[in-house]
Amino acid sequence: MADAARNLRELLSRFTDQWQPMAIAAVNDYEVKLAKVQGDFIWHQHDDTDELFLVIDGTLTISLPGRDVELRAGELYVVPRGVQHCPRAQDEAAILLIEPKGTVNTGEAAGPRTTTVLQLD
Amino acid sequence: MADAARNLRELLSRFTDQWQPMAIAAVNDYEVKLAKVQGDFIWHQHDDTDELFLVIDGTLTISLPGRDVELRAGELYVVPRGVQHCPRAQDEAAILLIEPKGTVNTGEAAGPRTTTVLQLD
Numbered sequence A, B: 001m002a003d004a005a006r007n008l009r010e011l012l013s014r015f016t017d018q019w020q021p022m023a024i025a026a027v028n029d030y031e032v033k034l035a036k037v038q039g040d041f042i043w044h045q046h047d048d049t050d051e052l053f054l055v056i057d058g059t060l061t062i063s064l065p066g067r068d069v070e071l072r073a074g075e076l077y078v079v080p081r082g083v084q085h086c087p088r089a090q091d092e093a094a095i096l097l098i099e100p101k102g103t104v105n106t107g108e109a110a111g112p113r114t115t116t117v118l119q120l121d
Helices: A008-012 B008-011
Strands: A022-027 A030-040 A052-059 A059-064 A067-072 A075-079 A086-100 B021-028 B030-040 B051-057 B059-064 B067-072 B075-081 B085-100
Touching: A008 A022, A008 A030, A008 A052, A008 A086, A022 B051, A022 B075, A052 A059, A052 A067, A052 B021, A059 A075, A067 A075, A075 B021, B008 B021, B008 B030, B008 B051, B008 B085, B051 B059, B051 B067, B059 B075, B067 B075
Parallel strands: none
Antiparallel strands: A022 A030, A030 A086, A052 A075, A052 A086, A059 A067, A059 A086, B021 B030, B030 B085, B051 B075, B051 B085, B059 B067, B059 B085
């Protein structure tokens, strides 16, 4: 990962595929990822790690058991490890994620929505 | 750390002291901190960890040996572990930091600018 400043909106302008995260920076063994999302993801959980969501543009809803957390631009939420969640966005939203390298987007659920994280460079 | 959404600008509106970080969320053993900064901090380094700076408002300059990294709102930079750096801001800036819990703001330099991280709740 190059030692360079990252402009989040400039990087997001390059994104074409929704739900395709790209790692743009690393903090020790954690990755900072960007993604554009729209529609419903799948219910899943990460048994071994918390997962930070920060909304850059738009609105993201994180459905949790029994409640929804709605995040607008400039708002963040950390899904605790082991908690089932389903991210969704009615209109396209841009999000930043922070979690350990190797965290799989679909967590313990796996399946056809599982993707490899792209690397910026 | 409460299981709640965090609005970065709303939280920053409560800040009065510059260079006084407040932890607003945790991702495993990492802390997400906010701070308002103005003027020059001190040259220091963190021998054991990288340190992520994301600018929320204003402009932050991170002086490094031989060069400056200038970050505007929506831009981030990760100072690699062991690299001397001096954050500075001509006008007040608001920043988000991510690093392991227990990371000291003045790193190996210590001294009178060392502060305890406040906890949101």
